[in-house]
Amino acid sequence: MKMNSTSFLFLNTMMLGIMVSLSSNNWMMIWSGMEISMMSFIPLISTKMILSNESSVKYFIVQSISSSIMMLGVMMMMMSFNEVYKSILMISLIIKTGMFPFQNWVMTIVEGMSYQSLFLLFSMLKIPPITVLSYLNPNLEMFSLINLLVGGILGLNQTSIRKMLAYSSVFNMGFMLAATKSVSVWFTYFMIYSFMLYMILYSLAKLNVNFINQMIINEFNMNSKIQLWINMLSLGGMPPMLGFLSKMLVLQLMINSNQLILAIIMVFSSLMITFFYIRLTYLSMMVYSICMKWYKLTSKLSLNLMTMNLFLMLVFVLMKPLT
Known part of the structure; x- marks a missing residue:
């Protein structure tokens, strides 16, 4: 990941998405912030490595699935499914962070990423999901x-x-x-x-x-x-x-x-x-x-x-x- 003007733009947009998720008081804005950070991180994965394109596609697919599950949990919360929606939201957040038992997707994409991208994946992008998990208090x-x-x-x-x-x-x-x-x-x-x-x-x-x-x-x-x-x-x-x-x-x-x-x-x-x-x-x-x-x-x-x-x-x- 070379730090040119394009990478700097996507990095700032990713940080903006993280700040939107942390400062929001409703689920739709939290979800929107996570989507902004996810879409901004995908171009940062692209490097000269052979597996970088494969890693970016896998990351997009997994994050899209977890975002869909998260929206399902939000809709069930609006329909007053008190206990079920918490479990669904927890599953979506666990997938996003790459925790057990959904850690295998992380192992398949790390070989195609640079060390700079790994730092963002292992640190900055985990702030919103862990913060939302603390909101649920499970x-x-x-x-x-x-x-x-x-x-x-x-x-x-x-x-x-x-x-x-x-x-x-x-x-x-x-x-x-x-x-x-x-x-x-x-x-x-x-x-x-x-x-x-x-x-x-x-x-x-x-x-x-x-x-x-x-x-x-x-x-x-x-x-x-x-x-x-x-x-x-x-x-x-x-x-x-x-x-x-x-x-x-x-x-x-x-x-x-x-x-x-x-x-x-x-x-x-x-x-x-x-x-x-x-x-x-x-x-x-x-x-x-x-x-x-x-x-x-x-x-x-x-x-x-x-x-x-x-x-x-x-x-x-x-x-x-x-x-």
Whole structure:
């Protein structure tokens, strides 16, 4: 996705659609905002990659189906089907976000998308559906638990980095669903997750890495490997990095809500995700690497990212008593 005037126009239109959905007070305007963002995102998928056109068509078909289901739920709400319309709206929103059991369409389109488009798909486009789910106030404990397990287990045997990040998105959606009861916790988790995801995708785009074996075979600069490793550990929730803060807030919310089983599942699924990241980076830096292991960190970007991941969490924890 090259940032020319056309891409900039569609990006602004997509953000406008998201803002329309968030600021609306009726279902028709929420639906219209989602449609505007969806139609603006489709041209941003188109790249020089062979599968980009296929990915854009699949994305359009799936989003059209979910929008039709959403309109069906709105019409049933107007006809006073009290319990049925909530279930139909939930199904449409789950399809839009690519959560379990409708995560397969995401896995089929990520291979034809650039890393810039993946960032928009995994972060910005999920804001309206999750916000609408919080409006419905359903019991999402079971959905959260299943997404945590599916994202953690199925992400272990992936060789494509794009699919690995897609299952990581499914895993993080489990945390976001559990935190929808508290707007501040959910929004804090989303902002930290988006920040870490952007750093990882930026590093992968610079290295031009698409599969795991490229990290193992190619001899990248040790600074780049350590930078990517620290970002992945932060995304997995390894303390004392920034990613642990967001998961700690959700775990605290679950414990205060007496949802202890869900909190335990969150911890164990986070261990699975962190194990995968550690295995990948350990192989690339230690076992199959011919670089000197005492190589000094001279890159300013690597040092800055290490500092942000290690000390931002401490800053937020110290600021918490002030709020």
